[in-house]
Amino acid sequence: MTIFEKIIAREIPAEIVHEDEFCIAFHDVSPQAPIHILLVPKKVIPRIGEADGEDQSLLGHLLITAGKIAEELGVNSTDSGFRLVINNGKNGGESVPHLHIHLLANRPLQWPPG
Ligand code: DGP
Numbered sequence: 001m002t003i004f005e006k007i008i009a010r011e012i013p014a015e016i017v018h019e020d021e022f023c024i025a026f027h028d029v030s031p032q033a034p035i036h037i038l039l040v041p042k043k044v045i046p047r048i049g050e051a052d053g054e055d056q057s058l059l060g061h062l063l064i065t066a067g068k069i070a071e072e073l074g075v076n077s078t079d080s081g082f083r084l085v086i087n088n089g090k091n092g093g094e095s096v097p098h099l100h101i102h103l104l105a106n107r108p109l110q111w112p113p114g
């Protein structure tokens with residue numbers, strides 16, 4: 001069981017900002033920006049490279065929900081803005097093998113990423 005499953009099961013605490021039938025979102029314990037939210041599907045998909053056709057609506061739901069959370073946090077504008085990141089595998093920087101989207105905001109983010 002990953003740390004994210006334990007957060008979903010309320011076995012360990014997290015600062016939750018959103019939950020619905022399909023996903024949960026909470027503040028990252030090690031924030032890389034003033035706003036750093038993790039959006040996690042309740043279905044355990046280890047990483048985006050292992051999602052398949054049956055996950056299509058779930059993945060769409062995650063992206064739409066990320067936009068709604070950005071709106072609620074006041075960063076869904078072209079003036080402020082936000083970045084969504086999915087790390088996949090070793091070179092991608094993945095550390096928790098349960099698919100999650102990082103939502104980063106409230107500081108200018110560099111491109112290309114490090
Ligand atoms: P990634 O490296 O893309 O797999 O991102 C994993 C993120 O999970 C990382 O930014 C730190 C965060 N994280 C790890 N353990 C915990 C935890 O127990 N609680 C919370 N809120 N975040 C965690």
